[in-house]
Amino acid sequence: MPVPRAGPLNAETRLPLxxxxxxxVDDGxxxxxxxxxxxxxLVFEDHLAALDRDSKKHGTTGTVDFALLLDGLETEREQGITIDVAYRYFSTRRRSFVVADAPGHEQYTRNMATGASNADLAVLLVDASKGLLSQTRRxxxxxxxxxxxHVVLAVNKMDLVAFDEVVFEGIADDFRAFAADLGFRTIQAIPFSARDGDNISAPSARMxxxxxxxxxPYLEEIEVDHDRTDRPFRMPVQLVSRPDGDFRGFAGTVADGRVRVGDEVVVLxxxxxxRVKQILGPGGECDQAAAGDAVTLTLADEIDVARGDMLAAPHQRAHLADQFSAHLVWMSTDKLLPSRSYLMKINHGTVAATVTGLKHRIDINTLSKMAAKTLALNxxxxxxxxxxxxxAFxxxxxxxxxxxxxxxxxxTNETLAAGIIDFALRRAGNLHHQQLAVTTAQRSRLMQHKPLVLWFTGLPGAGKSTLANLVEAxxxxxxxxxxxxxxxxxxxxxxRDLGFTEPDRVENIRRVGEVAKLMSEAGLVVLCSFISPFRAERRMVRELxxxxxxxxxxxxxxxxxxxxxxxKGLYRRALAGEIKNFTGVDQPYERPEAAEFHLAAGNTEAQELADRAMEYLIERLLHDM
Structure with a gap:
């Protein structure tokens, strides 16, 4: 069929999409x-010639394979898949576009989420010969x-089903039923063939x-919400600029609203x-800045502002809380473990964060809420x-x-999950730390020694409890x-309510750490004998x-x-398969990397090891008392 050749002339003033x-994967x-x-x-003649050659070498369609224009990595071409998000820019006579090509494989879901976070509309492709798949729903x-x-349900490869209207309508109906609760304002289903150009730029005679x-034409006309300048002012601080002693500016991108010189702002x-004293943009000093502008602000007063703080409208402030409910897309092969301490990167700031409760996992096929103790990849x-x-958020x-x-x-600094905040947990605002009349230092002086937490860790049967008892005596x-x-x-x-799964082991140590902290604040030496197989939780207790x-x-x-x-006969039972999640058999033990005491307990008498520990501990307990 003839191909319309609409060159990128002057686009109208309609905002880019x-x-x-x-x-x-493989939906086109x-x-x-x-x-x-x-x-x-937008494809030069020499690129077309190269595309023709590459199509014969790597192509999958038997004709010119347009996918090779996007699969720029050699690995992508060899495997015939998209790995990273590829961004392209093009214009028609009526509009300009920024398009992100997201990978379809499950293992690259994190890349897809990154592309979605910067888009206004999704073109969700479906292979007409396969219908909706699990990854489509995800x-x-x-x-x-x-x-x-706004979603376009792009039913591709209609040529593989003989351009059958019934097949198309069935897929469209299935998707609308599935997506009824996903909050989409518009769902436009379009049948086409990307390979042959049917229903891409012009209606197809074959449908x-x-x-x-x-x-x-649909993408040229659709209106999406772009104007964010009428919203309350928000600017997370990305950098505190101090080129010399006379200048202190706060750099960032205006996330919402606008700000003018002289406006009052609040630091969260x-x-x-x-008040805003000065606004500096890429071209120099300016009177105002709006959503999307990267600027540096200076303030009239010398107040403390740090990276990760937020500048906001004083009478329409952002939320401020240390607990909230959120949706997570888990992106790591290591499972989410509630009670484990992670780092959260939010608005250019970094803060320690713990999942205190996993409400449910979403079944991607039915959208039903499934009880879960952890989240796995994707x-x-x-x-x-x-x-x-x-x-502030x-x-x-x-x-x-x-x-x-x-x-x-x-x-490891690995990115584990992407999250979005649903709402603050207001109950957190009802709790306030109570100041105590008697301090830990006063209790220590009364007892005439320092408080300590002695954390004995090792495999089951290593002798932890035996040594801890000898040291305590x-x-x-x-x-x-x-x-x-x-x-x-x-x-x-x-x-007693916890089992031995990874999430339960993490929660077990979290609770013990909190109890040990309270006891040490009472001035006691707390001896803790726990397998505690994971380094992350031992470090968490150390920091606590x-x-x-x-x-x-x-x-x-x-x-x-x-x-x-x-x-206790536990190894025998674990090796026979009678006990699951047993450390050293079917659950790993992560050896300490820098323990204060490393006691090789295999062939040495327990009392000798205890005496060795005692000599050091007495000095620590009584020093500077």
């Missing part, structure tokens, strides 16, 4: 964008979750039964206010989060920039006030207690020795 192509996303570039005269959920309200718009979370769930300090429905965040592994004999927290004893009482008052004691006994000892 940023759209995302997404969907399952890259082919569609390549076709759009070709039909708008992408639809993420698109809705990330605030896109005369279709009376709706072709894709390009401190609540201090001032899972989508709803959870409550608790932060180490209050942060808007709900994502109000502001996609100030209401989104990522979770990061505290020790020795300390007690020297007049040291002690108490003992033992793994089995705690699980018979405080933690404080490095000066925490001593990690690694009771290092080989697995073979522990199995040979097997004082």
């Amino acid at each position: 940023r759209f995302l192509t997404c969907g399952s 996303k890259s082919t569609l964008i390549g076709r759009l570039l070709y039909e708008n005269n 992408h639809a959920i993420i698109v809705g979750m990330l605030g896109l309200r 005369a039964w279709y009376r709706g718009p072709a894709l390009v 979370p401190s609540g201090r206010s001032s 899972d989508i769930g709803v959870c409550n989060l608790s932060l180490a300090r209050p942060v 808007d709900t994502y429905s109000d502001n996609r920039d100030t209401g989104s965040f990522i979770l990061i592994d505290r020790y 020795g300390l007690h004999a020297r007049g040291i006030h002690t108490t003992m927290l033992d793994g089995d004893n705690v699980r018979l009482g405080l933690n 207690i404080g490095t000066e008052a925490f001593i990690e004691i690694f009771v290092d006994t080989s697995l073979e020795t522990c199995i040979a000892r097997d004082p």
